[in-house]
Amino acid sequence: MTKVQSIALLGGPNSGKTTWLGAVANLIDQERLPQITRTQLSADTRALDRFVEPLLEGKYPPRTPHGHRAPISLHLRATQDDGAETPFMLQVEDFAGEDMERVFSDRLWPEAWRVWSESANGVLLFVRPSELVPLPPIRPPAESALDGLLGPASAPVQIGPPDPTAAFGGDYVPEAPETPRASPRDAQRVPTTLALIELLQLLRAQRGLATGVRAGHGLRVAIVVTAWDAVQDHKTPNEWLAQNAPILEDYLWSNFATEDVMRFGLSSTGVDLRVNGNAERYEEDPRGFVVWADEGKPRREPDIGLPMRWALFGASALKTG
Numbered sequence: 001m002t003k004v005q006s007i008a009l010l011g012g013p014n015s016g017k018t019t020w021l022g023a024v025a026n027l028i029d030q031e032r033l034p035q036i037t038r039t040q041l042s043a044d045t046r047a048l049d050r051f052v053e054p055l056l057e058g059k060y061p062p063r064t065p066h067g068h069r070a071p072i073s074l075h076l077r078a079t080q081d082d083g084a085e086t087p088f089m090l091q092v093e094d095f096a097g098e099d100m101e102r103v104f105s106d107r108l109w110p111e112a113w114r115v116w117s118e119s120a121n122g123v124l125l126f127v128r129p130s131e132l133v134p135l136p137p138i139r140p141p142a143e144s145a146l147d148g149l150l151g152p153a154s155a156p157v158q159i160g161p162p163d164p165t166a167a168f169g170g171d172y173v174p175e176a177p178e179t180p181r182a183s184p185r186d187a188q189r190v191p192t193t194l195a196l197i198e199l200l201q202l203l204r205a206q207r208g209l210a211t212g213v214r215a216g217h218g219l220r221v222a223i224v225v226t227a228w229d230a231v232q233d234h235k236t237p238n239e240w241l242a243q244n245a246p247i248l249e250d251y252l253w254s255n256f257a258t259e260d261v262m263r264f265g266l267s268s269t270g271v272d273l274r275v276n277g278n279a280e281r282y283e284e285d286p287r288g289f290v291v292w293a294d295e296g297k298p299r300r301e302p303d304i305g306l307p308m309r310w311a312l313f314g315a316s317a318l319k320t321g
């Protein structure tokens, strides 16, 4: 018997995982998700209902309380155009900030991560733009970015005549203002792109792949930029990632075959349900959409299950629609 394929959905807290799962489950139940059906009802069905119910009322599922997060596995089946049926398992895992910090500080992987990382045939990595923790800036931020944070800026120091003591009086100190120092109270969070790269490094290590080797290895990686309905100034997720996650793009380029990597923009709910009037709109038509770049041009489909089918079948999944 062939091994059941497995797709891992990973993302930090608030990256949109629960919303997507709830929306997918809702559409499957209504038989409105192209080519995807459920094969088994399991204990996870109840967990899933908790995500679906708020969506049916046009609300985002409540945040999973800390400490109650548990991995979820769904047994699904994809049916291709030729009728071939592929059963697969969708495994969903939060990577909490503190788990990620331990990975970086102690090189310790949570046991659960090892389990899915060994079996995954494909991964969906969720990134929500408003939750992106950026890399620390290389250059000091522009003065204008510090407005309000540091209080009013001091008057620019003039070099050469006129004599500064004339303008500032006897208290004038001829020194450039000090650069603010990092303090222990500053929030320390692992930058999102580094966390994603680290997860991909784990997947590669499980497969004995050295860094910088671009071998064909049967592992597809979909980077899914969520809440895409809120992204205004980029036409494709490729453009957004190139601008906001260049280090991740470099890493993907040097470690994966191009056909094994795909970028999606995903809106699980199509609109922001928190904006007036949108909840009613969503209740009438609970469809979201997916956007991807097709030879550089944006393509859009209402099929939010597409990233899953791409992870299973690759480019052939994108021909439908």
Ligand SMILES: Nc1nc2c(ncn2[C@@H]2O[C@H](COP(=O)(O)OP(=O)(O)O)[C@@H](O)[C@H]2O)c(=O)[nH]1
Pocket (backbone or CB within 6 Å): 011, 012, 013, 014, 015, 016, 017, 018, 019, 020, 060, 061, 062, 063, 064, 128, 226, 227, 228, 229, 230, 266, 267, 268, 269, 270, 271, 272, 273, 288
């Ligand atoms: N505009 C918009 N916001 C979304 C969408 N999906 C999720 N969100 C927002 O992201 C928040 C966190 O989503 P959630 O699915 O709970 O993230 P999780 O922690 O990864 O499970 C939600 O409460 C929404 O505010 C979407 O498709 N569009």
Ligand SMILES: [Mg+2]
Pocket (backbone or CB within 6 Å): 014, 017, 018, 019, 063, 064
């Ligand atoms: Mg969640």
